[in-house]
Amino acid sequence: MATNRNNPIAEVFGFPIENVSTKAKYYRDNRLCPFHNRYPNCTKDKADDPLGVCSVNHGDDKVITCPSRFREDWMILKNAAEFVWPKGIKWTTLPEIKLNDANGLSAGNIDYVIVQYDSKGRIIDFASLEVQGVYISGNLRNPFQKYMEFPNADFHWDGRNYPHPDYLSSSRKRLIPQMLYKGGIFKAWNKKQCVAIQKSFFDTLPELPQTTKNKADIAWFLYDLSYSETDKQYHIVLVDTVYTEFQPALQKVIFTNPGNVDDFVSVLQGKLDGKMTNIPDTHSVFELL
DSSP states (O other), rough: OOTTTTTOOOTTTEEEEEOHHHHHHHHHHTTSSSSSSSSBOOOOOOOSSSOOOOEEEETTEEOOOOOOGGGGGGGHHHHHHHHHHHHOOEEEEEEEEEETTTSSOEEEEEEEEEHHHOOOOOOOEEEEEEEEEOOSSSSOHHHHHHHSSSOTTTTTOSHHHHHOOEEEHHHIIEEEEEEEEHHHHHHTTOOOEEEEEEEEHHHSSOOOOOOOTTTTTTEEEEEEEEEETTEEEEEEEEEEEEEHHHHHHHHHHHOOOOOOHHHHHHHHHHHHHHHTTTTTOOTTTTTOO
C-alpha cells in the first residue's frame, strides 16, 4: 500500500488510518487494543488519554513503536518456545517477572518468561523473551490528536517537530542495557534468551556474528508488518531468525569501530588554534593601578 509522505501515522488502535470500516471505527471510538494489551483499552503513554499509535511511517517502512503490537496472535511466544524446546513440550508464559541480582537488587522486569513444566505443574526449564519497539523522536501526540478529530484516509501532518524513529536511542538506552544486565544473569544460569524485534530496527545494529540454532544463546526473531488486501489491515509476520552466542554478539554491539585517531587530533587542534587566536584583551591588575 502506498505511503502518504506527509503523514507520520501508520496504525491507530490496531488499524491503518486508511481503514475507515465499521470495525476500525469501533476500536478507535472505544480506544481498544486488539493486540492483547493487559487491559481491553490501549494504555500507551496515559491510561486516561492513550496515545493509540501502534506503528509509524518512515519512508516505505511501517515501524512498530508499541511493544503490544508484537502480541498479534501470540506468534512471538510460539516461535520463542520452538527455539528453546522441541514441539510437543508443555509450556506456558509468565509476563513481567522481576529479576534480582545476587545482592537482591532489581535488574528489571523480564517481558516474558516461558516455562516448561511436567504433568504435575512443576517447572523443568525456562527461558526469557524480550520485546522491543522503537522510540520516537519528535512529537507524535499532536498529529495523533489531530487525526482523531476527524479520522480519514487523506490525513496529512505539516506540524513542527515531525516524529520519526530513533533507532540509536532504542538500542543504546533500552535494548543493549537490557541484554547486558538481565541477559548476563540468564547467561550465567545457562538459560536461553529470545528477542522479538522488527527487522528494520535489527538492521541498524552492527552485523552480529552468527551461529547455529543448537549452539545459540540468543535467538533474534525479526518481524515485520505485511498488508492484507482482504481485511485492509497489517499483520505481523516472521521474516528471519538470527542465532548468536551471548558474548560475541554483545561485544559487537557495545564496542564501536574506532575512527582514525589523526582525524580526531585534527579536530582538537582546530579547536585549540581557535582558542589561542581569540584570547580576550585583558589587563593585569597592576596595569590598572
